[in-house]
Amino acid sequence: MRKAIAIVAYDRSQYFETVVPSILKQNVDGKPVGDAYEIFIFQDGFCKGDPKSDLVGHAKLTQAARRFVPEENLFIQEENLGVALHFDFIERELFVRRSFDFVLFCEDDLVLAPGYVQVIDMMADKFASDPRVGMISANPADVTVSAEKQLAGLNRYTSMAHNWGFGLSRKFWLKRQPMVDEYLNILRPYGYRQRPTSQITQWLESKGFNPDATSQDFVKQCATLKQGAARISTLFNLGLPIGRSGLHCKPEEFDRMGFNRTVIAPRVPTQMADLEQDEFERIFHNQSGPLRENPMKLPTRTSEVVFGEAMAGGEATKPKEEKPSAVPSSPPSDPVAAAPVPSAPPKDDAKARIQKRFPQIKRLPHMETAGLEKLIARLEKSQCLLEYGAGGSTVLASTIGVSTIISVESDADFLEATNVDARKVNQGAKLVAHPVNIGPTGDWGRPTDRSAIELWPLYCSSVWKRIRSEDLASPDLVLIDGRFRVSCFLASMALAKPGTVVLFDDYFDRPHYHVAQRHFEYVSEAGRMAEFIVPDNCDVQAILTDMLAYSTNTD
Incomplete structure (x- = not known):
């Protein structure tokens, strides 16, 4: 070799x-x-x-x-x-x-x-x-x-x-x-x-x-x-x-x-x-x-x-290795069309099973199967969801029948379009849109520059002020799946009522999120997702110190 x-x-x-x-x-x-x-x-x-x-x-x-x-x-x-x-x-x-x-x-x-x-x-x-x-x-x-x-x-x-x-x-x-x-x-x-x-x-x-x-x-x-x-x-x-x-x-x-x-x-x-x-x-x-x-x-x-x-993408054949004699002049056909495939997913295909259960949802939340199943199980017991990051989870929660869905999102147009889809599947759900201006954004609501950095801390905190000032339902489930995840997690653990379930997606494969465990231990894991429970008491001063430090970290 x-x-x-x-x-x-x-x-x-x-x-x-x-x-x-x-x-x-x-x-x-x-x-x-x-x-x-x-x-x-x-x-x-x-x-x-x-x-x-x-x-x-x-x-x-x-x-x-x-x-x-x-x-x-x-x-x-x-x-x-x-x-x-x-x-x-x-x-x-x-x-x-x-x-x-x-x-x-x-x-x-x-x-x-x-x-x-x-x-x-x-x-x-x-x-x-x-x-x-x-x-x-x-x-x-x-x-x-x-x-x-x-x-x-x-x-x-x-x-x-x-x-x-x-x-x-x-x-x-x-x-x-x-x-x-x-x-x-x-x-x-x-x-x-x-x-x-x-x-x-x-x-x-x-x-x-x-x-x-x-x-x-x-x-x-x-x-x-x-x-x-x-x-x-x-x-x-x-x-x-x-x-x-x-x-x-x-x-x-x-x-x-x-x-x-x-x-x-x-x-x-x-x-x-x-x-x-x-x-x-x-x-x-x-x-x-x-x-x-x-x-x-x-x-x-x-x-x-x-x-x-x-x-x-359809019928498949076994991939063939290209000869290295020359640089390909145009892209060959997609080699993943590999061995013959059956006409339908097997019954134990978890993702297909979930999609079949919710056929009205065009796109399931961007999660691996274990995390998605955990989210569904918690949504089925929830009356009020607070989600940091709107999208497939919003429509899924509406479909399942969650009474109140509060969505924090940095892209106001995307949030509005998402809520249109959520209303189509359940007109009775109370959808509370909470767009947060963090300056110009690109893919997945990420800031494209730091021109509005002074606004970024509002992403994690402003929704809690609104919940209290407008006497909105108190969340019993929080999904951390948007921007500024560490600060959103810490704000939720400090401000939500005891016993609230907090699901932190992508937690286990991103070590910089593990600062969360300075303050709380997760109670279960589902693939990359960690599940936390808001305790009766916590050190709010210590939490706020880290929350402020991470409130301008867009990950």
């Missing part, structure tokens, strides 16, 4: 000069990493129209790169391609033009601890023919796990979070790429930063997803799921994030995500454990939130995934 390392960089020379030595000092089977992996550096061209780009840093990084690899292994773009097209260039250079079988992709903001490449190398060999594994990493979602727990879990796997320090085989890249090519063809005329988010969202929906992002990372995650594969990491951590400042991160976000409390495993195993089927299925379902329909049959080590017709 021919293997390479691709170091991807732009203008952060100070990070780059820390990360690259951590890679070059790695060993594989007791020999220098360069004996087992050919090392390349790829630098995107400078973006002249971007005021945040650092021209001096870009030039310094170019000079530094020439010290680390020979000129023939250094690729510096003359023009700025943007993240998505730059990665596409790298993947085609290494997988197609140079025919490498496996590539480890390293960006300039993750320092590799000793043993990182050795572990990746062992995983690459172990999972080379395993259809369940799409991407591999030794940098798990939660990097704050104690050293003791990491040592106890040396033989366990968990979910990848960020696509940092990840390995990808050419075989899987070929399976995944047709869907990615379609995405690239959509954004190519616009560029990555000006990509047409609405068009991409509609395209993802047509592919069977409920998208909450349009980034190239997210699309590749969707393409991986569509193959019935997971992005797996070791439970132990060998990556040290250092990118406190960059395109997608600021120092306060870096700290909130726990990266300033990263724990490195004190040792690594000498061989990698098998990926047990139940562990794979747990990881897959943990990552399957964007899927509208889960596969009817997940792959084993020797099988392929089978999706329902709604997901596969």
Whole structure:
């Protein structure tokens, strides 16, 4: 198996000069990493129209790169391609033009601890023919796990979070790429930063997803799921994030995500454990939130995934691996139309069963099945729902017959359209729309800039003032599924009546939400969702301190 390392960089020379030595000092089977992996550096061209780009840093990084690899292994773009097209260039250079079988992709903001490449190398060999594994990493979602727990879990796997320090085989890249090519063809005329988010969202929906992002990372995650594969990491951590400042991160976000409390495993195993089927299925379902329909049959080590017709898009054939002799001139047909599929979902398909139960709902809430079932069970006992983030949950609550539904939403037009749908299924429900102006918003109600940051704390708190001033029904169920989730959770736990159920979606796969457990312990979990109960008493002063601190964190 021919293997390479691709170091991807732009203008952060100070990070780059820390990360690259951590890679070059790695060993594989007791020999220098360069004996087992050919090392390349790829630098995107400078973006002249971007005021945040650092021209001096870009030039310094170019000079530094020439010290680390020979000129023939250094690729510096003359023009700025943007993240998505730059990665596409790298993947085609290494997988197609140079025919490498496996590539480890390293960006300039993750320092590799000793043993990182050795572990990746062992995983690459172990999972080379395993259809369940799409991407591999030794940098798990939660990097704050104690050293003791990491040592106890040396033989366990968990979910990848960020696509940092990840390995990808050419075989899987070929399976995944047709869907990615379609995405690239959509954004190519616009560029990555000006990509047409609405068009991409509609395209993802047509592919069977409920998208909450349009980034190239997210699309590749969707393409991986569509193959019935997971992005797996070791439970132990060998990556040290250092990118406190960059395109997608600021120092306060870096700290909130726990990266300033990263724990490195004190040792690594000498061989990698098998990926047990139940562990794979747990990881897959943990990552399957964007899927509208889960596969009817997940792959084993020797099988392929089978999706329902709604997901596969009709009749299906076994995927064929493309020949690497040339770069495809146009996107091949979608390879997920895999093995033959039955004409209808099996009776035990939970998501299909739920959809059949509520046929009037065009789109169920964007949740995995376990969380959705938990929400339905709680809605059936609720008289008053307060939801942070309107949408499918609003219509579902109305359909079930919840008497009062109070919806906090940063996109007033979307909220109005949602309530129109909710009234169609239940004209008797009392719908209390509570739009909150947080300035201009983009996809999923996220602020597009910080021009109205002084208004952001109102998102979590203003609805409670309204509940009291207008003598509205007191919620017995709160759903945390919108923006500013930590502050909304803390406000609800402090201000709701004792015994109120609070459901916090996406809690378990986003470590920066776990600040909640400074104050409260969850009582149950359902996939990524955590369930809390408002206690009789709590330390309001301590809660308000964190609530204010997180009231401008849009996640």
